[in-house]
Amino acid sequence: MTTDRAAEAEQQVLDRIERARSRKPRLREDRITLAHGSGGKATQTLIEAVFLEAFRNDVLARLEDGAELAADAARLAFTTDSFVVSPLFFPGGDIGDLAVNGTVNDLAVSGATPRYLSAGFIIEEGFPTADLVRITRSMADAAAVAGVRVVTGDTKVVQKGKADGCYINTAGLGTLHTDHRLGVDSVRPGDAVVVSGPIGDHGITIMLARGELDIDADVESDTAAVHGLVGDLLAAVPGVRALRDPTRGGVATVLNEIARASGVAVVVDEDTVPVREEVRGASELLGIDPLYVACEGRVVVVVDGAQAADALRVMRSHPLGVDATAIGRIADDPPGLVLLNTALGGTRIVDLLVGDPLPRIC
Amino acid sequence: MTTDRAAEAEQQVLDRIERARSRKPRLREDRITLAHGSGGKATQTLIEAVFLEAFRNDVLARLEDGAELAADAARLAFTTDSFVVSPLFFPGGDIGDLAVNGTVNDLAVSGATPRYLSAGFIIEEGFPTADLVRITRSMADAAAVAGVRVVTGDTKVVQKGKADGCYINTAGLGTLHTDHRLGVDSVRPGDAVVVSGPIGDHGITIMLARGELDIDADVESDTAAVHGLVGDLLAAVPGVRALRDPTRGGVATVLNEIARASGVAVVVDEDTVPVREEVRGASELLGIDPLYVACEGRVVVVVDGAQAADALRVMRSHPLGVDATAIGRIADDPPGLVLLNTALGGTRIVDLLVGDPLPRIC
Numbered sequence: 001m002t003t004d005r006a007a008e009a010e011q012q013v014l015d016r017i018e019r020a021r022s023r024k025p026r027l028r029e030d031r032i033t034l035a036h037g038s039g040g041k042a043t044q045t046l047i048e049a050v051f052l053e054a055f056r057n058d059v060l061a062r063l064e065d066g067a068e069l070a071a072d073a074a075r076l077a078f079t080t081d082s083f084v085v086s087p088l089f090f091p092g093g094d095i096g097d098l099a100v101n102g103t104v105n106d107l108a109v110s111g112a113t114p115r116y117l118s119a120g121f122i123i124e125e126g127f128p129t130a131d132l133v134r135i136t137r138s139m140a141d142a143a144a145v146a147g148v149r150v151v152t153g154d155t156k157v158v159q160k161g162k163a164d165g166c167y168i169n170t171a172g173l174g175t176l177h178t179d180h181r182l183g184v185d186s187v188r189p190g191d192a193v194v195v196s197g198p199i200g201d202h203g204i205t206i207m208l209a210r211g212e213l214d215i216d217a218d219v220e221s222d223t224a225a226v227h228g229l230v231g232d233l234l235a236a237v238p239g240v241r242a243l244r245d246p247t248r249g250g251v252a253t254v255l256n257e258i259a260r261a262s263g264v265a266v267v268v269d270e271d272t273v274p275v276r277e278e279v280r281g282a283s284e285l286l287g288i289d290p291l292y293v294a295c296e297g298r299v300v301v302v303v304d305g306a307q308a309a310d311a312l313r314v315m316r317s318h319p320l321g322v323d324a325t326a327i328g329r330i331a332d333d334p335p336g337l338v339l340l341n342t343a344l345g346g347t348r349i350v351d352l353l354v355g356d357p358l359p360r361i362c
Numbered sequence: 363m364t365t366d367r368a369a370e371a372e373q374q375v376l377d378r379i380e381r382a383r384s385r386k387p388r389l390r391e392d393r394i395t396l397a398h399g400s401g402g403k404a405t406q407t408l409i410e411a412v413f414l415e416a417f418r419n420d421v422l423a424r425l426e427d428g429a430e431l432a433a434d435a436a437r438l439a440f441t442t443d444s445f446v447v448s449p450l451f452f453p454g455g456d457i458g459d460l461a462v463n464g465t466v467n468d469l470a471v472s473g474a475t476p477r478y479l480s481a482g483f484i485i486e487e488g489f490p491t492a493d494l495v496r497i498t499r500s501m502a503d504a505a506a507v508a509g510v511r512v513v514t515g516d517t518k519v520v521q522k523g524k525a526d527g528c529y530i531n532t533a534g535l536g537t538l539h540t541d542h543r544l545g546v547d548s549v550r551p552g553d554a555v556v557v558s559g560p561i562g563d564h565g566i567t568i569m570l571a572r573g574e575l576d577i578d579a580d581v582e583s584d585t586a587a588v589h590g591l592v593g594d595l596l597a598a599v600p601g602v603r604a605l606r607d608p609t610r611g612g613v614a615t616v617l618n619e620i621a622r623a624s625g626v627a628v629v630v631d632e633d634t635v636p637v638r639e640e641v642r643g644a645s646e647l648l649g650i651d652p653l654y655v656a657c658e659g660r661v662v663v664v665v666d667g668a669q670a671a672d673a674l675r676v677m678r679s680h681p682l683g684v685d686a687t688a689i690g691r692i693a694d695d696p697p698g699l700v701l702l703n704t705a706l707g708g709t710r711i712v713d714l715l716v717g718d719p720l721p722r723i724c
Binding site: 167 | 436446515518546
């Protein structure tokens with residue numbers, strides 16, 4: 001496209017946004033109906049009144065079947081996650097910011113700069129329109145903080161009883177500007193294991209928000225976009241080998257993936273693992289080890305042992321990493337296993353979970 | 363990454379695929395449980411036994427949080443779609459090939475070469491494992507035909523009664539190699555409107571597959587990837603202005619989007635619209651105009667009127683376009699409306715649908 005045509009096209013798009021704003025399309029219905037998923041008039045109003053309003057940007061506003069993006073890097077990272085968390089709203093966040101931060105974080109721990117998101121909604125007939133508006137605003141706010149744009153989307157509506165309010169899928173696209181090779185299969189004996197802050201806040205918050213436990217703990221989800229923290233770390237510490245965000249299955253699951261993929265042992269010192277008192281207490285009542293409880297704004301870092309102090313210093317100077325802590329190290333033996341040196345002086349194997357004690361945590 | 367390190371990394375990945383194959387992980391459970399969505403052992407087995415087995419490729423096999431891709435074009439197209447079709451299996455296809463073809467087609471009508479897909483599954487607890495395997499194989503087959511790779515994915519499991527078997531989201535990434543500007547806002551009076559084949563096959567097939575109508579028509583879904591057809595067309599006919607795949611809401615909805623976005627009238631001659639006899643008959647019984655019924659392997663083309671014959675010739679020489687037909691033209695007046703010259707000699711407005719006569723068609 002020549003510059004003139006590009007400018008003309010952009011002006012047309014801006015004009016259209018302006019027209020849409022001046023029309024101020026409004027959803028008259030208090031609840032989402034099957035018609036909102038029909039592709040017809042109701043869908044168009046939903047898109048203009050809710051989605052364009054929340055995510056306003058010139059790429060999305062073209063409302064074409066595919067968003068056109070500039071690829072300003074030779075390598076890209078691409079990821080997807082569906083969110084089925086229950087309840088939809090909880091202390092510290094909701095399904096909307098979770099859906100943005102979750103995918104942003106998957107890109108960040110891949111070493112990518114998060115750039116673009118897609119958003120696919122599956123909504124249950126009868127879902128309150130006000131809740132949908134609240135969720136999309138929360139997504140828009142989280143996207144603004146993370147520096148990403150929601151550039152393409154889709155909405156389906158299913159009959160009452162065929163979903164649970166609202167499910168959201170986000171796919172994310174990021175650009176890779178570094179030659180830094182990261183991978184759970186890249187860690188070596190002698191490396192250190194660091195977490196960026198207290199673990200288990202998100203999972204425990206969700207369990208408590210369900211009201212199934214009669215506890216009133218002062219804890220909220222840690223949902224946050226960690227790309228800034230990760231960016232600082234990768235820029236300053238060349239010895240970072242692997243990064244993961246410990247969501248479903250928690251830190252224990254991430255460490256097991258690392259142990260298996262690299263054929264090493266991961267040794268964790270229980271008394272160094274940062275866990276808030278409230279989280280520890282609720283975990284005990286639930287009968288679950290906090291190591292298995294989901295975080296949504298933390299990162300597990302494996303770094304060359306000689307650079308662990310540097311990594312901690314860099315992470316602690318970022319608002320999301322002030323409580324970063326070294327919790328263990330990589331050893332030769334036994335390969336493929338995660339060992340925990342317990343606070344009581346014993347050692348036990350931390351295996352992958354067999355069941356799911358915390359369903360629909362994200 | 364240097365070439366040596368890239369080769370080494372690739373070898374490691376191939377080794378891992380080989381190890382995974384020789385281990386032959388198998389899902390012992392006949393039905394999907396919440397544990398398959400936990401992120402733990404059951405999830406890992408599900409990924410290895412079902413998803414890696416179906417979609418085997420070196421990018422996915424790394425099982426990192428983000429897939430690393432090479433961006434070999436300066437411009438990309440990005441799109442997403444969720445699929446909630448009911449029933450999941452129907453004559454001519456299933457939710458799996460639909461989920462691949464639907465997103466491939468959104469990329470194709472954006473003028474992009476479809477390259478990579480993500481796949482996000484939301485599965486209802488108790489869903490038969492065999493059905494999931496069948497769906498993923500169908501996705502893999504469709505991806506192979508379309509020349510795309512499923513490079514990243516996610517699985518969530520929700521409790522019984524919180525979904526309807528299986529929902530799938532796919533996001534797609536394509537590369538744009540042409541300066542050809544396509545857009546529903548780019549059409550002009552004098553352009554011709556072409557459809558690539560008979561319309562409504564998919565929607566009617568789904569309605570009949572539900573068994574709510576006591577009809578036994580010999581019709582099957584037209585689900586197919588149209589990127590080849592579109593590629594031929596764009597390569598040969600510079601005057602193509604807009605492309606859309608008429609899914610939800612059918613051809614009528616696409617034409618309304620074009621009329622509104624370009625501020626033109628679209629005039630359709632009813633007796634030129636290709637509709638199979640079985641589809642026409644079932645539509646009459648359902649009380650719906652075939653113009654509103656979803657296709658999943660068709661494309662609506664608006665092309666410079668002077669190049670319409672060229673477009674038809676090119677399309678008819680592709681297997682998916684043998685029945686391509688000109689069905690109307692773009693006029694000045696009345697702007698924003700779609701007019702149908704009926705077979706009986708009258709003229710009526712074809713508006714956007716207000717309700718949803720065909721819910722969960724895709």
